[in-house]
Amino acid sequence: MPEGHALHRLARRQQQQFGGQRLQVSSPQGRFGPEAALLDGLVFRAADAWGKHLIYTFGGPEPDPDEAGSRPARTAAPRLVHIHLGIYGAFTEEDLPMPEPTGQVRLRMVGDTMGLDLRGPNACELYTPHDLEALIGRLGPDPLRADADPGRAQAAIARSRRPIGSLLMDQKVIAGVGNIYRAEVLFRAGIDPLRPGTSVTGAEFEEIWADLLALMPVGVEHGRIHVIRPEHDHGAPAYAPDRPRTYVYRRAGEPCRVCGAPIAWRELEGRNLFWCPGCQK
Structure with missing residues (x-):
């Protein structure tokens, strides 16, 4: 199982790769399908790590102003994703265009210049702010x-x-x-x-x-x-x-x-x- 330094390194790298980009998000395997559909087209705001846990923050897409241009754009409430790689979880990176998925790809994220596949994690799930607060509360420093x-x-x-x-x-x-x-x-x-x-x-x-x-x-x-x-x-x-x-x-x-x-x-x-x-x- 990766130790904490590896998760922090992943968070830093993924923030550099995807930060501020509107991502295509899917679950070729299907186990994260409904959740991926909610994330598809949202802006990747942040990747962060607490111990051996990764947290992604996705911001909502900003709707276009109305025809008169009088309605300000608003951002939807952020959505959080919790990932715990466990023993078998791993990411693979691909240049665009990405090849067809192979194996059990739980999560695929495609940005402006590259994409990422996640296979075999112990957890890949949507989180609420309360879920994140509970996770942090049960972890040590x-x-x-x-x-x-x-x-x-x-x-x-x-x-x-x-x-x-x-x-x-x-x-x-x-x-x-x-x-x-x-x-x-x-x-x-x-x-x-x-x-x-x-x-x-x-x-x-x-x-x-x-x-x-x-x-x-x-x-x-x-x-x-x-x-x-x-x-x-x-x-x-x-x-x-x-x-x-x-x-x-x-x-x-x-x-x-x-x-x-x-x-x-x-x-x-x-x-x-x-x-x-x-x-x-």
């Missing part, structure tokens, strides 16, 4: 948003006995952090992921939060997670071709880049957890 309040996350962690490794993956605690950032920021802070949240000090939380503020924008800018400090950026390659070099993520049994201890692995709340027993005591 997003380190990539200027309006994030880290105090909410710190308070949630401080009152929970769940492992800090679980809490960082809980979107109700911090929005946008996935398995890679979870594993790597805990390593960089020297924190055992199995420690209960109640044991994490204020200073330790501040270090985690500051690290997320430093690392996640790099992912947005470059489309690639980078977590290795310069003095450790050598030696063993990344865990797979065209993947980021990591300290612990997907390196079970390999020597730690810092202390040489074998990287440990276990399952925690249904997700793979990686850490260094030597550095994260």
